[in-house]
Amino acid sequence: AQTVTQSQPEMSVQEAETVTLSCTYDTSENNYYLFWYKQPPSRQMILVIRQEAYKQQNATENRFSVNFQKAAKSFSLKISDSQLGDTAMYFCAFMKYYTGANSKLTFGKGITLSVRP
Amino acid sequence: DGGITQSPKYLFRKEGQNVTLSCEQNLNHDAMYWYRQDPGQGLRLIYYSQIVNDFQKGDIAEGYSVSREKKESFPLTVTSAQKNPTAFYLCASSGTQGGGTEAFFGQGTRLTVV
Numbered sequence: 001a002q003t004v005t006q007s008q009p010e011m012s013v014q015e016a017e018t019v020t021l022s023c024t025y026d027t028s029e030n031n032y033y034l035f036w037y038k039q040p041p042s043r044q045m046i047l048v049i050r051q052e053a054y055k056q057q058n059a060t061e062n063r064f065s066v067n068f069q070k071a072a073k074s075f076s077l078k079i080s081d082s083q084l085g086d087t088a089m090y091f092c093a094f095m096k097y098y099t100g101a102n103s104k105l106t107f108g109k110g111i112t113l114s115v116r117p
Numbered sequence: 118d119g120g121i122t123q124s125p126k127y128l129f130r131k132e133g134q135n136v137t138l139s140c141e142q143n144l145n146h147d148a149m150y151w152y153r154q155d156p157g158q159g160l161r162l163i164y165y166s167q168i169v170n171d172f173q174k175g176d177i178a179e180g181y182s183v184s185r186e187k188k189e190s191f192p193l194t195v196t197s198a199q200k201n202p203t204a205f206y207l208c209a210s211s212g213t214q215g216g217g218t219e220a221f222f223g224q225g226t227r228l229t230v231v
Contacts, residue, residue, distance in 0.1 A: 009157070035219055045207065045222035091159065098148075098217035102165075102173055105150060105211065105220050109159035 023092030123223035140208035
């Protein structure tokens with residue numbers, strides 16, 4: 001079974017600065033996906049970024065980038081030039097590559113990020 | 118527009134009643150999921166389904182039931198056996214082609230026991 005661990009319950013960052021959110025996971029699978037989701041106060045879950053395990057290159061989406069360390073089973077999210085709209089809960093998630101067998105989407109407990117003006 | 122719709126947004130249940138939460142998607146996704154969200158607990162998986170007429174228990178299935186009679190629909194019933202049903206419930210769907218896709222979420226249902 002896979003597990004996802006987010007050990008920091010809360011973080012705070014000054015507007016325009018950079019912040020890194022940590023995530024580790026445990027799995028025996030070799031092919032899988034990792035995701036970061038954002039949940040603002042509206043509670044709508046929004047995909048921030050996606051990483052395929054077979055890709056060595058770290059995914060980037062505008063101000064968001066990841067540091068994917070497969071051997072260490074680490075998947076951190078870096079937010080550059082933080083904006084007030086980045087204030088939200090952030091969830092790290094794991095899903096094994098679908099090959100016809102059961103493939104469930106597992107989430108960490110989340111981290112609350114506050115961006116200070 | 119393609120998407121995933123949950124209804125109702127707010128639901129109140131009396132002690133001892135069963136209630137059903139609706140989840141419909143028009144994304145042509147094979148996989149669908151139900152999660153429960155409590156403060157400090159993250160998203161915990163209740164049930165998931167990857168094909169019509171088949172579903173699997175997640176981590177906290179006790180007191181819940183589901184059905185998957187159509188690809189588009191995955192309703193969740195919260196039964197009277199669920200001792201603490203007050204929570205925020207999220208439904209999601211994802212594709213399975215090419216190894217899978219990210220999950221798309223509904224807007225959630227807030228269930229309160231009165």
